[in-house]
Amino acid sequence: MRTVEWDYNNDQVRMIDQRYLPGEFKIITYTDHRQVADGIRDMVVRGAPAIGAAAAFGMVLAAQTSKAKSSLEMQMDLIAAADVLQKARPTAANLNWALRRILKTAGGQFTNVEDLRKAVLSAAQQIADEDVAINQRMASHGAELIDDGDVILHHCNTGALATVDWGTALGVIRMAHEQGKQVHVLVDETRPRLQGTRLTAWELVRYGISYEIISDNAAGYFLHSGEVKKVFVGADRVAANGDVANKVGTYMLALAAHDNDVPFYPVVPTSTIDLSLAHGGLIPIEERDPSEVLNLQVDGKVIVPEGAKARNPAFDVTPNRLITGIVTEKGLLYPPFEQTLAKAVRDIEDILPSADQ
Amino acid sequence: MRTVEWDYNNDQVRMIDQRYLPGEFKIITYTDHRQVADGIRDMVVRGAPAIGAAAAFGMVLAAQTSKAKSSLEMQMDLIAAADVLQKARPTAANLNWALRRILKTAGGQFTNVEDLRKAVLSAAQQIADEDVAINQRMASHGAELIDDGDVILHHCNTGALATVDWGTALGVIRMAHEQGKQVHVLVDETRPRLQGTRLTAWELVRYGISYEIISDNAAGYFLHSGEVKKVFVGADRVAANGDVANKVGTYMLALAAHDNDVPFYPVVPTSTIDLSLAHGGLIPIEERDPSEVLNLQVDGKVIVPEGAKARNPAFDVTPNRLITGIVTEKGLLYPPFEQTLAKAVRDIEDILPSADQ
Numbered sequence: 001m002r003t004v005e006w007d008y009n010n011d012q013v014r015m016i017d018q019r020y021l022p023g024e025f026k027i028i029t030y031t032d033h034r035q036v037a038d039g040i041r042d043m044v045v046r047g048a049p050a051i052g053a054a055a056a057f058g059m060v061l062a063a064q065t066s067k068a069k070s071s072l073e074m075q076m077d078l079i080a081a082a083d084v085l086q087k088a089r090p091t092a093a094n095l096n097w098a099l100r101r102i103l104k105t106a107g108g109q110f111t112n113v114e115d116l117r118k119a120v121l122s123a124a125q126q127i128a129d130e131d132v133a134i135n136q137r138m139a140s141h142g143a144e145l146i147d148d149g150d151v152i153l154h155h156c157n158t159g160a161l162a163t164v165d166w167g168t169a170l171g172v173i174r175m176a177h178e179q180g181k182q183v184h185v186l187v188d189e190t191r192p193r194l195q196g197t198r199l200t201a202w203e204l205v206r207y208g209i210s211y212e213i214i215s216d217n218a219a220g221y222f223l224h225s226g227e228v229k230k231v232f233v234g235a236d237r238v239a240a241n242g243d244v245a246n247k248v249g250t251y252m253l254a255l256a257a258h259d260n261d262v263p264f265y266p267v268v269p270t271s272t273i274d275l276s277l278a279h280g281g282l283i284p285i286e287e288r289d290p291s292e293v294l295n296l297q298v299d300g301k302v303i304v305p306e307g308a309k310a311r312n313p314a315f316d317v318t319p320n321r322l323i324t325g326i327v328t329e330k331g332l333l334y335p336p337f338e339q340t341l342a343k344a345v346r347d348i349e350d351i352l353p354s355a356d357q
Numbered sequence: 358m359r360t361v362e363w364d365y366n367n368d369q370v371r372m373i374d375q376r377y378l379p380g381e382f383k384i385i386t387y388t389d390h391r392q393v394a395d396g397i398r399d400m401v402v403r404g405a406p407a408i409g410a411a412a413a414f415g416m417v418l419a420a421q422t423s424k425a426k427s428s429l430e431m432q433m434d435l436i437a438a439a440d441v442l443q444k445a446r447p448t449a450a451n452l453n454w455a456l457r458r459i460l461k462t463a464g465g466q467f468t469n470v471e472d473l474r475k476a477v478l479s480a481a482q483q484i485a486d487e488d489v490a491i492n493q494r495m496a497s498h499g500a501e502l503i504d505d506g507d508v509i510l511h512h513c514n515t516g517a518l519a520t521v522d523w524g525t526a527l528g529v530i531r532m533a534h535e536q537g538k539q540v541h542v543l544v545d546e547t548r549p550r551l552q553g554t555r556l557t558a559w560e561l562v563r564y565g566i567s568y569e570i571i572s573d574n575a576a577g578y579f580l581h582s583g584e585v586k587k588v589f590v591g592a593d594r595v596a597a598n599g600d601v602a603n604k605v606g607t608y609m610l611a612l613a614a615h616d617n618d619v620p621f622y623p624v625v626p627t628s629t630i631d632l633s634l635a636h637g638g639l640i641p642i643e644e645r646d647p648s649e650v651l652n653l654q655v656d657g658k659v660i661v662p663e664g665a666k667a668r669n670p671a672f673d674v675t676p677n678r679l680i681t682g683i684v685t686e687k688g689l690l691y692p693p694f695e696q697t698l699a700k701a702v703r704d705i706e707d708i709l710p711s712a713d714q
Contacts, residue, residue, distance in 0.1 A: 003624075016537075022662045023659060023660070023663070025660055031643070051423070079458025089464075120538075126654070139559055163370055172438055186668070189548070189650065190574070191546070191548060191572040191573065191574055192574075193571045194653070194655065194660055197651075197653070197660055197661055197665070198660045198661075201367070201662045201665050202662045203666075204661055205665075211651055211666070212666045212667055212668045213651065213661070213665055213666070213667040213668075214650065214667065214668050214669070215548040215549045215573075215605065215606075215650055216548060216572075216574050216606070217547070217548055217549075217609070217673075218571050218605050218606070218668065218670050218673075219609065219671070220605075220606070220608040220609040220612070220673050221605055221642070221670045221673040222670075224608065224673070224674070227524050230434045232411025247574075247576075248572065248574045248578055249572075249575075249577070251577040251578070251581065251612070252574070252576065252577040252609040252612065252613050254614055255577070255607050255609065255612040255613060256493055256608065256612060259612055279409070282605070282630070285578070293546065293570055293571065293572055294554075294570065295656055296363070296551070296554070296653060296654070296655060297653070297654040297655070297656055297657065298551065298652055298653060298654070299652055300654065300657075301379060301380055302378070302477065303380070303551055303555045304379070304555075304570070305379045305554075305556070305558045305559045305562055307562075308554070308558050308562075309568070309569045309570070310569055310570040310571065311543070311569045311570075311571050311575065311579070313570070313574070313575050313578045315578075316574075316575075316577050316578040316581070317581070
């Protein structure tokens, strides 16, 4: 199944509950958009593209549960629902992008509420289907950068689980593997949520791709040793100048790659690009609950002093000067990113009329 | 009690068993130098200066348990014991430094084995006592760098637990605190062994110093935000050119400090300086058991896929170009480190005749 999908038999949203992986593969279902917002906040579903699709299906639930008698009334309900959903997590551009796209569709003229409901479902389904197609296009472009025998460093989870299906950065690696190139992945464990250990390693096992987990601290060692040939990461929001907000730790990883002349590539659908922000300093960075840093045990033992406090920013910003190129579904973009990003987004808006309907 | 000390009542070595902190405060005792070597390897005791003192007391046990009838025979036993101890961990310079110093003392002329035993104990005790005095001198020098109100980023554990007593980098912070300066410490949790969470936070609570734990990944965020005013770290070996081997992750931390013009200071006794190695690329880097990366649980759940592999380098090398200054017991050293380090080590050999006896 997909990471997030519409269940046409039962009119509900279905997701893989990622909080239980890799120990248990659990499916969770939602019938209300407020539950979806909570699920996004609690990281049942995570990864910028998957969050976008989840929010879109959340809007379908809002249309479904709305008691509106007129399409105008329902449009007002949908705006309220979008507001609930957009507050679930602040950093990923795709959340807002998907909501805007659904609202655009819903903002048309409808003679009855059933037609509006159908239009919202169809738009959400299109977002989900496009995500898979876009990921595979990105993967084809990105795989050109990978040589047979490459050791690749990877941060967080950017695979099928971070998207509707296939993946962004991990999708690139998977494509290279399917093309018959031998690749080995050094998997940053990615504290504090450990998406590398919990999710990326789990996916790599399923794809039959060779990997080893490392502590995030060890990335610099392996970048300096010459073992790592390329770094591929995802992104939660890309500013107009190419600054990239991604899972916390990405900035130091990019510094270490740059210091050792190892190419560093974010892999992002154009829905992650936010041309409204001139630079990365303007991207809102979510600070999550300190318990995510403090809830560890080792060999069954608690290892945190009683009453310990923690800080927990979930993302950081990598400045464009550390980025070799950005892989998108429109192809590989290189500096000056101000120009190449703007052109890629414009082109997409030309070829995806659905976004403008 | 000290982190490692000689028990004069029972003729044994006594250490705080750091594997159980912060949950339990356990004392472990050793009567054989091979046990001490195992304890160093298993990280019952860790931190370069503490390892040096532990090895020195291990040599006292070797002298005590030796069945040699002549001092020449005992000297041969001591050389064999030093070989066992020096293989316990490869990176920290202090281990070898302490063993060489004990062997130098033991290499003199002794009319009987009892005198030799006493000389070895006296030399080991002197190493331990000097360590505390040296740490306090370093702390006084380093505390000059700290301003009232500073937020300081700290990696690994460099406190009393990493030394015989008082600490290196954490000793500097402690001294500033005792001088009445208000300081707040951001504590890198320091994966994979979590010395920050387990040991540094525990020490800071005892000293009454304000702190928050962060995931190692978050250091770049806080260095870029402008919150962090200085970074203080320890070191396991400093090469002649000022390249510093320290706990894995230090290199990326130094890159992020440098990228944001935040001063970065290793705090090291001169016993950590190895003038025999021209640069950091020559420092042997220990790779430890992958289980240290894979043995985590979160909320009681195992989070590692079955059969997962890991790599686990315990240290990395920070190039001298990223280092603002090195705090030693001889004062603050600045570039060019080739000259300032060599002078500091020479001066120490002049003022510490014990090392040449």
